[in-house]
Amino acid sequence: MACGYAGKILYVDLSGMRHWAEPLDVGLSERFIGGSGLAAPLLFKEAPPGTEPLSPDNALIFLTGPFTGTMIPTSGRHCVVTRSPLTLTWGECDAGGHWGTALKRAGWDGIVVRGRAEYPVYLWVKDGHAEIRRADRVWGMDVYDADEALRTETSRDAVTGLIGPAGEKLVLLASIVFDGRDARVTARGGPGAVMGSKLLKGIVVSGTGPRPSAHHQKSLDQDLKARLPEIVRGGKALNEYGSANGVTGAEFSGDLPLMNWRKGSWPEGAAKLSGKAMAETILTGKFFCGACVIGCGRRVAVKTGRWAGVDGAGPEYESLGTLGSLCLVDDLEAVAKATELCNRLGLDTISTGSAVAFAMECYEKGLITKADAGLPLEWGSGEALVTLVEQMGNAVGLGAVLGRGVKRAAQEIGGLAPEYALHSKGLELPAHDPRAYYSSALSYATSNRGACHLAGLTHIFERATVMPEIGVESPMDRFTGEGKGRMVAAAQNVMGVMDSLKVCKFGLFAGITVTDMARWYTLLTGRETSPAALIAIGERIFNLKRVYNVRCGFSRKDDTMPDRILTLRRGEGGAARGLPPLGEHLADYYEARGWSEEGIPTRETLERLGLDGF
Amino acid sequence: MLVRISVLLGAECKEEASLELEEGATVGDAFRRAASLWSSKWPAGFYDRDSGDFYGTLMVNYRHASMGDPLADGDSVVLLPSMAGG
Numbered sequence: 030m031a032c033g034y035a036g037k038i039l040y041v042d043l044s045g046m047r048h049w050a051e052p053l054d055v056g057l058s059e060r061f062i063g064g065s066g067l068a069a070p071l072l073f074k075e076a077p078p079g080t081e082p083l084s085p086d087n088a089l090i091f092l093t094g095p096f097t098g099t100m101i102p103t104s105g106r107h108c109v110v111t112r113s114p115l116t117l118t119w120g121e122c123d124a125g126g127h128w129g130t131a132l133k134r135a136g137w138d139g140i141v142v143r144g145r146a147e148y149p150v151y152l153w154v155k156d157g158h159a160e161i162r163r164a165d166r167v168w169g170m171d172v173y174d175a176d177e178a179l180r181t182e183t184s185r186d187a188v189t190g191l192i193g194p195a196g197e198k199l200v201l202l203a204s205i206v207f208d209g210r211d212a213r214v215t216a217r218g219g220p221g222a223v224m225g226s227k228l229l230k231g232i233v234v235s236g237t238g239p240r241p242s243a244h245h246q247k248s249l250d251q252d253l254k255a256r257l258p259e260i261v262r263g264g265k266a267l268n269e270y271g272s273a274n275g276v277t278g279a280e281f282s283g284d285l286p287l288m289n290w291r292k293g294s295w296p297e298g299a300a301k302l303s304g305k306a307m308a309e310t311i312l313t314g315k316f317f318c319g320a321c322v323i324g325c326g327r328r329v330a331v332k333t334g335r336w337a338g339v340d341g342a343g344p345e346y347e348s349l350g351t352l353g354s355l356c357l358v359d360d361l362e363a364v365a366k367a368t369e370l371c372n373r374l375g376l377d378t379i380s381t382g383s384a385v386a387f388a389m390e391c392y393e394k395g396l397i398t399k400a401d402a403g404l405p406l407e408w409g410s411g412e413a414l415v416t417l418v419e420q421m422g423n424a425v426g427l428g429a430v431l432g433r434g435v436k437r438a439a440q441e442i443g444g445l446a447p448e449y450a451l452h453s454k455g456l457e458l459p460a461h462d463p464r465a466y467y468s469s470a471l472s473y474a475t476s477n478r479g480a481c482h483l484a485g486l487t488h489i490f491e492r493a494t495v496m497p498e499i500g501v502e503s504p505m506d507r508f509t510g511e512g513k514g515r516m517v518a519a520a521q522n523v524m525g526v527m528d529s530l531k532v533c534k535f536g537l538f539a540g541i542t543v544t545d546m547a548r549w550y551t552l553l554t555g556r557e558t559s560p561a562a563l564i565a566i567g568e569r570i571f572n573l574k575r576v577y578n579v580r581c582g583f584s585r586k587d588d589t590m591p592d593r594i595l596t597l598r599r600g601e602g603g604a605a606r607g608l609p610p611l612g613e614h615l616a617d618y619y620e621a622r623g624w625s626e627e628g629i630p631t632r633e634t635l636e637r638l639g640l641d642g643f
Numbered sequence: 644m645l646v647r648i649s650v651l652l653g654a655e656c657k658e659e660a661s662l663e664l665e666e667g668a669t670v671g672d673a674f675r676r677a678a679s680l681w682s683s684k685w686p687a688g689f690y691d692r693d694s695g696d697f698y699g700t701l702m703v704n705y706r707h708a709s710m711g712d713p714l715a716d717g718d719s720v721v722l723l724p725s726m727a728g729g
């Protein structure tokens with residue numbers, strides 16, 4: 030087995046209450062690397078397209094990448110892959126923290142869970158030993174409390190990955206939360222509901238083994254020593270103010286979503302939600318994921334006032350942009366409270382904030398009443414925000430409807446509600462407005478898990494980031510379609526590689542390049558590669574995920590964006606005039622991908638990528 | 644030595660000038676000149692006028708740079724707010 034890999038995967042069948050080890054398929058690891066790339070052929074095998082997401086047949090795949098557990102910067106990451114119960118597409122999430130590192134140091138590349146237990150259980154992994162244990166005592170507990178209880182029961186050094194009440198109640202926006210109070214979350218598309226459907230409360234890991242050694246250890250050490258100072262410098266702003274530092278800049282450029290995507294400008298509100306405001310008010314500390322030299326994690330506490338008691342991971346940019354600005358809530362403490370509730374109850378902050386904004390618009394338009402919600406759902410109301418988050422996490426009242434995601438909720442509410450439900454393939458939009466960065470429309474529309482900014486992260490190339498390895502030598506004009514089809518496809522390929530090696534996307538902001546990744550991959554594993562060769566693997570990975578979706582019935586008709594994004598101008602602010610021309614971009618994109626006009630990978634494309642067996 | 648300095652506040656160039664700097668000038672020298680010209684219009688969280696701290700990203704010829712890095716004739720310095728993701 031190449032260096033960087035543990036060489037084995039833990040398989041768990043909860044129906045039979047048994048588990049066993051299987052060797053990692055070396056050939057697959059060469060063709061798909063690891064992480065969500067390697068998870069693609071595994072999902073085909075373990076939960077073929079068409080598998081009912083909340084049935085025992087669905088698989089929940091936790092995988093590290095070859096970089097996980099090493100000292101390669103920002104590599105302390107892992108993914109969770111499943112068929113999404115929210116979107117019914119390929120489901121994929123990525124998280125930092127220390128859980129992935131613990132798993133690798135315990136001697137495992139990943140865990141594949143299938144079946145359904147007869148009673149609530151958790152999985153305890155201590156180095157090479159695994160055990161399925163009863164979880165009755167912690168079933169019903171929120172994530173922070175269950176983290177404390179299970180680490181007391183097992184080992185204080187253990188790291189947990191847990192669902193909260195939302196996952197237990199099969200809320201379709203449910204997440205899996207890692208690292209307890211320093212929450213790092215696999216959130217999008219409802220993986221927590223899949224875990225809940227298996228009656229699996231969590232996976233607790235203690236890994237005391239050494240870090241993976243490298244094929245060329247001395248050269249890798251020297252390389253990292255030379256590169257780290259520049260990466261630390263590049264990540265200074267993220268360290269200083271966290272991802273929240275992006276809030277004011279995003280508002281300025283028209284990128285920050287406001288009032289369910291209807292408003293153009295909100296500088297005073299953005300300033301109150303900024304990283305600087307957080308640092309001056311509720312910030313108590315910072316934290317780092319495994320092997321990270323940037324450290325964007327925020328710890329916050331609210332000690333007095335209406336939202337007193339908040340104490341844990343603070344809101345990230347995405348949470349501020351959805352629980353905050355999308356609902357016009359400028360009370361940072363209320364947003365911190367809503368974020369903590371999402372972490373404790375196990376909810377995706379992006380989809381949850383979007384559902385609250387949707388409900389506020391339905392209330393404004395008379396489709397939801399005060400009696401339905403239990404209180405007035407006025408724009409900007411922190412009280413309404415927190416109340417709805419609580420309802421969603423516990424699947425009660427109006428929250429039970431909203432917790433099914435805006436697409437389903439709109440169908441239930443009826444009338445014009447579907448117009449106010451912003452999603453693509455059923456996944457709520459993240460907090461970057463495609464009217465500010467045109468490529469995002471295409472990137473969201475074609476992302477395999479539904480509207481996702483991380484699958485392509487293309488807006489950064491329309492701003493100030495360059496990537497010569499994919500032909501972006503200088504930043505592209507954000508308001509034109511010129512060259513965007515090709516760029517989006519190439520960027521998605523790169524992001525697929527990062528999700529497979531396990532490198533944090535914030536590493537790009539700190540100056541980590543594809544060339545760095547290729548060099549580190551060779552030095553670590555001993556496998557000769559190049560940036561172009563890695564990107565070609567990224568193309569294979571992206572296409573295989575697409576094939577999964579095609580087999581589930583998805584095609585061009587689903588590569589869409591909400592009408593509001595394509596037809597309603599923001600009107601003021603940094604993106605006042607723009608409307609992304611998605612249709613034009615889509616044709617260029619399909620051509621660049623080698624797909625048919627219906628968005629189906631052609632036979633030639635699949636053969637070229639070695640995917641004809643799928 | 645002529646250096647081009649651009650301030651990007653959200654993709655578009657908001658301020659741009661060619662500055663004459665002394666031989667041996669650093670990125671920090673160029674930054675301080677830009678701050679003296681334009682910082683009254685920069686958003687919160689980008690630059691702290693009291694402490695002089697800059698919380699964005701510095702680039703020279705679209706490569707990450709730091710304040711102490713030397714500049715050469717014709718270099719292009721870019722200041723931008725930090726990126727955000729999720």
Ligand code: SF4
Nearest residue numbers: 125318321325533535
């Ligand atoms: S930059 Fe932030 S999210 Fe990324 S690995 Fe570091 S601490 Fe984690």
